[in-house]
Amino acid sequence: MERVFVGSEAVAAGHLTRHELQRWYHPLYRGVYLAKDTTPTLRDRVTAAWLASGRKGVIAGVAASALHGAEWVDADADIELIAQNTRSQSGLIVRDETLAADAMTKVAGIQVTTPARTAYDLGRHLPRGHAVAHLDALARATPFSTEDVLLLAKHHRGARGLRKLRAALPLVDAGAASPKETWLRLLVIDAGLPVPTTQIPVIERGYWPFAWLDMGWEDYKVSADYDGEQHQKDRPRYVRDHKRQRKLERLGWINIRVIKEDDADDVIRRTRDALRSRGWRP
Template sequence: MDRVFIGSEAIAAGQLTEHELRRWYRPIFRDVYAARSIDPSLRDRTQAAWLWSKRQGVVAGAAAAAMHGCRWVDADEPIELIAKSARSHEGLIVRNETLAADEVTTVAGLRVTTPVRTAFDLGRHLDPEKAIIRLDALKWATFYSVDDVTRLARRYRGARGTRQLSSLLPFVDGGAASPKETWLRMLLIEAGFPPPTTQIPVMDGWRMLGVLDMGWEDVKIAVKYDGDHHRTNRAQYVKDQRRIRRLEQLGWIVIRVIAEDRREDIIERVRAAIRHRTSPRSTVA
């Protein structure tokens, strides 16, 4: 018995009785079940949605992004399908949209929108802040071409959300390693700073000292988001502290950002660093 299966098919095949189905299994979607003993993963729920569609739907949206290797998609994220039926259910979004043959691929036996079509949908259907986070994460995982997404938007000129998509595409950056890094990068851009370069390698002589989240190489200013691992992993914290000290010795200004920082304070710290670096008396090593 698969982890996720169609209940009526299992009964018809004699794999279990209706009583056993009701007692030992629970529905994820109508007539699609999983054992009560398991907590369905995102992959389980994606498989269940596809089975619910009578194996005709195409996985789309965040679930498709996860199938392509995208991180940061929660297990309880609504599953999106493109299918003829437009009836959505709890935890399931069904869109009756046009799909060309070159916009569909197969991943682990499921029909899934290609990375380019997935990006096209994410940029249209989500609110802008969440959309750019998903677009960055998908770019990190798949290296899809933004130009290809733009061409796909021309194919569906006038489709809902394409104006928002077009406004977001110039800001997509596959160097954002987490949603918080995307948030921080967009905060800097919206504050009027030049778009920072992401994933900046720094050499210390012949060896790699580290890769900076984002910053401006010409003035040696880096902005780094410190996640919870800096609080919970002492060894990592110590390693990062030593790296930052060496970066400062090499002439870098490293601005560390934590979740509790206010937007205004982050912007002012970056502005002060740029003023310092661009003043006539400042020198960059």
């Protein structure tokens, strides 16, 4: 019997009794079960959603991006499903939308929207910041064509969220290695600062970079790095970061390090002051 299964099918096949089903398993979605002592993974919930649609639905949105290899999708994220005759329920969002044959593909036997269609849905249905973060992660995992996404928008005139999609697409950058890096990039762009370049290699000598800067402006030798919690909790990494910072300063870089506790206005002020000190003018 599979890890995630349709309860009625398992009982009909004689794999377990209805009493055993109720005692040892719990439903992820209506009629679809997982063992009670098992913590469901995102893949479990994706499979359960597909089974709940009678194996006819197509996984979309954030869950689809994860199936295409995108990171930063939580195991308890709502599963989005494009299907007919299936009702939404807790943790499962069902949309009865038009889906062309060339907007679908298969990943590990499950129908899922293509990367372009996934991007189209992310940009329409999510708030701007979340949309760009997930689009960045999708682009990093499996590059998609912005033109293909806009072509989908053209074919679906009048669909909800197209204005949001068109606003988000120009901001997508596959160089963002985390949602917080996306947040930082959008922060400086929204403040009217120049659009930064992501993943800038810095070479001291030889051919191999000793540092990859999250984002920055090479012409001004100004950069910004977001330091997540792992930078403080991992002592060897903390030491490497300090040595790296000193090297960058020797090479003339102003590297602004940002942490979760920083005030956004202060981050903008520090970045603007650094750029101005290097000759940038609004």
